[in-house]
Amino acid sequence: MKMKVKEVADLVGISVRTLHHYDDIGLLTPSETTESGYRLYSDDDLEKLQQILFFRELDFPLKKIRNILESPSFDRNEALQMHRKMLLEKRRRLDQMIETIDKTIQFTKGEIDMTNEEKFAGFDFSQNPYEEEARERWGDEAIDKTKAHYAAMSEDERKAVEQQFNNIYRKIAALRKGEPDSDEAQAAIQEWYDFLNQNSGHHFSLEAFKCIGQMYVDDERFTKNIDQYGTGLAKFMCDAMTVFADRNKKS
Known part of the structure; x- marks a missing residue:
């Protein structure tokens, strides 16, 4: 019926x-x-x-x-198997993040100690949930190059990139209560700009870099993700990236 x-x-x-x-x-x-x-x-x-x-x-x-x-090659059963595998992985990461939250609650109560690594267990930014918006802003070629570049890495290389990503964000988060145009902040943002260009398979112009920073505050989903490293980090990065782009355009 x-x-x-x-x-x-x-x-x-x-x-x-x-x-x-x-x-x-x-x-x-x-x-x-x-x-x-x-x-x-x-x-x-x-x-x-x-x-x-x-x-x-x-x-x-x-x-x-x-x-x-x-697609003529689409197979429903094959797709279902893929869905199952990806959802199991998503559940694994969510379980790990819940465990991190539970440990953090204990840590804030003074019941346990946590290493910096344990504080960020479960976070995974290797999969971009905003790919569609990124394609609309910068085009398919840039995004496809980034995905191909990442896919070509070995597992050890990916882990190293993810560790470098986390280290940069933690460094910038530690500076977020200062001035975005300070020498320390601009040095950290330079590191972030270099990281994006070295690990994306695509070179982002200063204008594109500035737009990325603006998106950190315009899109609440980005803000929420970034501010997990420290409240106010998204706004600080936006301001610091704007300063960086404007300064380097003039030089």
Whole structure:
């Protein structure tokens, strides 16, 4: 029996507006539309919707999902196995972060000691949840080069890059209560600029670097992630990156 859009929305727990949007962009077009304009979803449509939502849970952008599902080589069972593997990894990281939170609560109460490494156990910035926005801002070529550059690294090289990333952020976080134009802050931001250009497979212009800093405060998701290293860090980095870009343009 086919279902109307409101029935599907209630079943799945998403909005009617979302289903309409999926239809509008060609991601999920219901198998039938009545003369009066009602969308009717078949069992096959629901299976496709399930697949879409698995991808969304893993932060795939809608355009990427559509391309995957439209590919002649797409195999549903293979995709389900991939979803399972990725969700297990996501659960593992979340469990580790919950453990880090529990330890941090004990640490703040003075019940245990924590090393700096333990304070950041579970954080993983190797997967970018904002890839779609990045592609819109700087284009596919820059993002594809970054992903290819990272994928070509060995496991040890990736760990070294992630450690360097964390070290730079901790260094800048320790300076965030000072002035963003101080020599110490600008030296740390220079290190961040060099890190991005050395480890992304793409050279970011000073203007792009400045835009990245602005995005740290314009997008609350970035702010939330960055401020995990210290409250106010996103704003401080934005200001310091602006100073860095403006100064170096003049030199």
